Amino acid sequence: MYVLIVAATLFLSPVAVSEARAVAAEAPRCTFHSLSATDQKRYQSRYRRRVRMHGQAYADAWLQKAACPTPQQKAAQRQRLVDKQGRPCKRTRLEMRVRPSFNGPMTMSPVPVCAD
Numbered sequence: 001m002y003v004l005i006v007a008a009t010l011f012l013s014p015v016a017v018s019e020a021r022a023v024a025a026e027a028p029r030c031t032f033h034s035l036s037a038t039d040q041k042r043y044q045s046r047y048r049r050r051v052r053m054h055g056q057a058y059a060d061a062w063l064q065k066a067a068c069p070t071p072q073q074k075a076a077q078r079q080r081l082v083d084k085q086g087r088p089c090k091r092t093r094l095e096m097r098v099r100p101s102f103n104g105p106m107t108m109s110p111v112p113v114c115a116d
Helices: 002-011 014-025 037-054 056-066 071-077
Strands: 092-099 107-114
Touching: 037 056
Parallel strands: none
Antiparallel strands: 092 107
16 A cells, blocks of 8 residues: 555656545555446446546546445435525425537536525
8 A cells, every 4th residue: 555655756746646645545445356246347437548648546446436445424414405594304206407518509408496
């Protein structure tokens, strides 16, 4: 682990180094080889590209966030819908909204909204 952090300081940007140190400090450690076979297949191309482009420490930091998030990271990713007064919604529904696309035509996509 220490070797990875040293290698990161030599070859990577300061952002990647700080990210690698933050991941190294976390207790539950997740590596590509500790993933299940289906998850390895799912993350393989993206993980290898990050190893090739940015190094092992950066790729491991990304894998920790993508495949093995901590409970705090999971909670941060969840966004609670709030109503106009700022209170959390008790009921939600999907509403179709128009979204522009780069190829020309507009597309419709479902968006969760408060039903309160």
